[in-house]
Amino acid sequence: MKNNKRYEELLFDLPDYISGKITDKARISEIENQINSDAEFRSEYENLKLTFNTLENIKIDEPSDAFFNNLLPKIHQKINEKEIPQEHKVSFWDRFFPVLKYVLPVLVLITFLYIYNIDNSTVINKFDTLTSKSNEVIINEKNIEPNIDSGNLLAEQNVQEIKNIEKSNSKSNDLQIMNVVDVTQPETSLFFNDSELEIDDYEMDNLSQEDEEAILTILNQEL
Amino acid sequence: MLIDEFKNGNINAYNTLVRKYQKKIYSLIRKMVLDHDDASDITQEVFIKLYSSLKDFRGESKFFTYIYRIAVNYSINHLNKKNRILSRSADIENESYHLSSDEAGADEKFDSELKSKFLDKAIGLLPEQQRIVFNLRFYENLSYEEISQITNKSVGGMKANYFHAVKKIQEYFKKKNL
Numbered sequence: 001m002k003n004n005k006r007y008e009e010l011l012f013d014l015p016d017y018i019s020g021k022i023t024d025k026a027r028i029s030e031i032e033n034q035i036n037s038d039a040e041f042r043s044e045y046e047n048l049k050l051t052f053n054t055l056e057n058i059k060i061d062e063p064s065d066a067f068f069n070n071l072l073p074k075i076h077q078k079i080n081e082k083e084i085p086q087e088h089k090v091s092f093w094d095r096f097f098p099v100l101k102y103v104l105p106v107l108v109l110i111t112f113l114y115i116y117n118i119d120n121s122t123v124i125n126k127f128d129t130l131t132s133k134s135n136e137v138i139i140n141e142k143n144i145e146p147n148i149d150s151g152n153l154l155a156e157q158n159v160q161e162i163k164n165i166e167k168s169n170s171k172s173n174d175l176q177i178m179n180v181v182d183v184t185q186p187e188t189s190l191f192f193n194d195s196e197l198e199i200d201d202y203e204m205d206n207l208s209q210e211d212e213e214a215i216l217t218i219l220n221q222e223l
Numbered sequence: 224m225l226i227d228e229f230k231n232g233n234i235n236a237y238n239t240l241v242r243k244y245q246k247k248i249y250s251l252i253r254k255m256v257l258d259h260d261d262a263s264d265i266t267q268e269v270f271i272k273l274y275s276s277l278k279d280f281r282g283e284s285k286f287f288t289y290i291y292r293i294a295v296n297y298s299i300n301h302l303n304k305k306n307r308i309l310s311r312s313a314d315i316e317n318e319s320y321h322l323s324s325d326e327a328g329a330d331e332k333f334d335s336e337l338k339s340k341f342l343d344k345a346i347g348l349l350p351e352q353q354r355i356v357f358n359l360r361f362y363e364n365l366s367y368e369e370i371s372q373i374t375n376k377s378v379g380g381m382k383a384n385y386f387h388a389v390k391k392i393q394e395y396f397k398k399k400n401l
Contacts, residue, residue: 012386051393054401055361058338063259072241075270
C-alpha cells in the first residue's frame with residue numbers, strides 16, 4: 001500500500017517536474033531515480049513530456065489591443081446603465097417628500113397660529129360653541145394677556161367662576177351669556193325667616209301632617 | 224493602495240485595476256468558456272461585479288485571488304447555464320491532424336490555428352474542476368495553495384486534478400495525431 005501510494009505521489013509530481021516547477025532537490029532526485037528504475041514510470045514521464053511540448057508550442061489566440069482598449073469604456077457604460085434605471089424608479093412621493101419636509105412645518109405653524117390667534121381682545125374657546133345642550137359650562141371671560149414665547153403665541157385665560165346655569169332662549173351660536181341664578185338662595189328664603197329656615201333635613205323629613213298643612217297654608221297666604 | 228483609493232471614491236484607481244487585470248481575467252475566462260464573445264461578456268460582468276463589491280473587500284486574501292475567484296465562479300455559472308461540454312463543430316471532431324514535411328512550412332498559420340482549436344476542444348472535454356486547475360496551473364502558473372484558495376478545495380486534490388487533466392489532454396492529442 002505504501003509503495004502504491006508513494007508511486008502515485010511521484011506520478012502526480014511528474015507534470016510539475018517536467019514543467020520545472022519542483023524546486024525540492026530531494027524530491028527531484030527521488031523522481032529521477034524512479035524514472036531510471038521503473039519502465040512503466042519512465043513511459044508515463046515520456047508521454048507527458050511530449051504533451052507538454054505540444055502544449056507549449058500551441059499559440060493561444062489573443063484579442064487585439066483594440067479589444068482591451070475598448071473594454072473599460074464598455075464596463076463603465078454598463079455600470080451607468082445599471083444605475084440609471086434606479087433613478088426612474090423614484091416615485092412621485094420620493095420626489096414630493098423633499099419639498100414637503102420643508103413646507104409641512106410652515107403649514108403646521110400657520111395652522112397653529114390661526115387656531116390660537118394672537119388677537120389681544122378675547123380668547124374664545126372654540127369647543128364650547130359646538131355644544132348646544134343644557135347645562136353648558138361657560139367660562140367667563142377675562143382679558144387675555146398674550147405671552148409671546150420663542151415665536152409661539154400663548155393665551156393665558158383666567159377663569160373667574162364656573163356655575164351651572166339655565167339655558168336662555170337666545171338662538172345665537174356664539175358665546176351665550178346665560179342668566180346666572182344664585183343657587184345659594186333658594187326660593188324658600190323669600191317666605192321664611194331665618195329661624196324658620198333653621199330646619200335641618202332630618203326635621204324636614206319628620207314633619208307631622210299638621211305641620212306640613214300649616215306651612216302650605218302660610219305659603220298660599222303669602223302668594 | 225489602489226483598493227483603498229477606490230474605497231475613498233477615486234474612480235481612477237478602479238480604472239487602473241481594470242487595465243492591470245483585464246488580459247489575465249479575459250485569458251482565464253476564455254480558456255474556461257472557449258468562446259471569445261462569451262469570454263468578453265463575462266469579463267465585463269466580472270469587473271462590474273468588482274465595482275460593486277470592492278468596497279467590501281477586507282484584504283483577508285490577495286486581491287488577485289479575490290478577482291480570480293469571481294472570474295472562475297462566473298465562468299462556471301455560464302457553463303452550467305449553457306450546459307456546454309464541447310464548443311466546436313463536428314468538422315473538428317472528425318478531423319485529425321496530419322502534418323507532412325511539405326505542408327508544415329507553407330501553412331504554419333493554418334497548423335497553428337488547427338492545433339489551437341484542438342487544444343480548446345481537449346480543454347472543453349475536461350471536467351469542470353480539472354479544467355479550472357489546469358488553466359490556473361499551466362497558463363496562470365499559480366501554486367496549488369493559491370488554486371486551493373480560489374476554488375476552495377484541498378491542496379492535495381489540486382495536484383491529482385492537474386495530473387488527470389494533462390493525461391486526458393494527452394489522450395486527446397494522441398487520438399488526433401497531434
